[in-house]
Amino acid sequence: MTGRTHRGSAVTRGVDGPQIPNQPHRVVVCGGGIIGLTTCYYLARRGHEVVCIERESQVGMMASYKNGTFFDSTLYSSWADLSLLYKKHMHQVTTSSKEKGFRVEAAAWIDPNFWAWGLKFMTNATSKRAKENGRKIRELGFYSQRKLQELLRMHPEVEDEMEPTAQGTLEVFQSKAEKDDVLESDRIKHCAEFQFPLQPLDPHEAADIEPALNRSIFAPGAIFSPTGTNGDVHKTCMALATLCKQHGVMFRMDTDIKDVLVVDNRVVAIQVANGDLIEGDSFVLALGNHTAAVAKLAGIKLYMYPVK
Structure with missing residues (x-):
């Protein structure tokens, strides 16, 4: 790809990003958040x-x-998925849910970047592409969890600053049918393939794990992932910088x-x-x-x- 140099500017248009080779060299990381620091x-x-x-x-x-956060690599999905968008829309139409609906800011409607992004989003929302993207997200999530566990094992002082309090995550559902659909999904099958210990729970078992919530929330049952955790991202960043x-x-x-x-x-x-x-x-x-x-x-x- 040939670029164009602009007079008085430090820019030449057109570049393909190089892969970082194995031999030591100088890398400039732009951004000091959790991704940049790791x-x-x-x-x-x-x-x-x-x-x-x-x-x-x-x-x-x-x-x-x-930024309130939790980390559980078993809870992955592609946002660009027409079936998920349809289910979300139908839930809002057919129930009295107080959840916020989809809203596009006025400025976005006249922003060419929004339309370019939206077109890419929709072309990736087909069933086939959503499954492909879901697999990529899964692989990234599983890899990230392994690297996080490795980092905390080698540097326990980072975990002290991270202050994790959660000992697993509970996935709850709005109906038993929704839970059954999830249990039959590719995501659950993939987690089983990688030996992630997901546990389907009945309402009583779910309430025993999280007694602080109203028991009616667990009426359809739940799925428990013991690998899920949370933490203070800002404090983790400070520890990572050190x-x-x-x-x-x-x-x-x-x-x-x-x-x-x-x-x-x-x-x-x-x-x-x-x-x-x-x-x-x-x-x-x-x-x-x-x-x-x-x-x-x-x-x-x-x-x-x-x-x-």
Whole structure:
């Protein structure tokens, strides 16, 4: 792909992201949230020279700040799935549920990025594509859980800061039919194949595990996953930053990305607000909703759109 260099700019349009090779080299990780920091840690462990760029004054201050979270790799699915969208819509139409419905902000309707993303979303919502994407999410989730367990086993001080309180997760249902559908789904079959110990529960068993909830919630039964956990993401980020520094990761805080320098179809540097160029052999974007905007500076189109 041939790029176009713009006079007075650090940008050459058109670039394909390189794969990080095994031999040690310099990697620039953009973003100091939970994804960026875990990336920094594992790259540093592999012997790479790592620099982390973060626009805030400390790590974990955006999506990773005070964000209620739980982690259970058995609860995976593809959001782009017409069957799930249909079930959600029919539930809201046929019940008096107080759940918030789908809402698109007014500004999105006139945003070309929304329509480009929406088209990609719908083309991935067919049954076949949803299953394919579900498998990819499953593999990523299982891998992430293994790496989390590995990290906490090697560095118990991170788990102390993470402050996990949950000892498993309960999946509840609105009807017995919904529970039966889930038990027959590919997700449950895949979890069994990978020997994840999911336990179908009757209403009494579910209430015994979580007595704080109204027993009527468990009327259709539930599924218990003993591997699920939770934690304080911000505190985990702070502990990871300390761990990363111990492994030689360098941090550039209060550093806002303004441009990207591309030479011969390869990203070679990030230009920041004060004019500095931060050079590297490979670059990782872990910027949450800002990832697409920075990728665009390098001529890369990412179909991402924020939801909540």
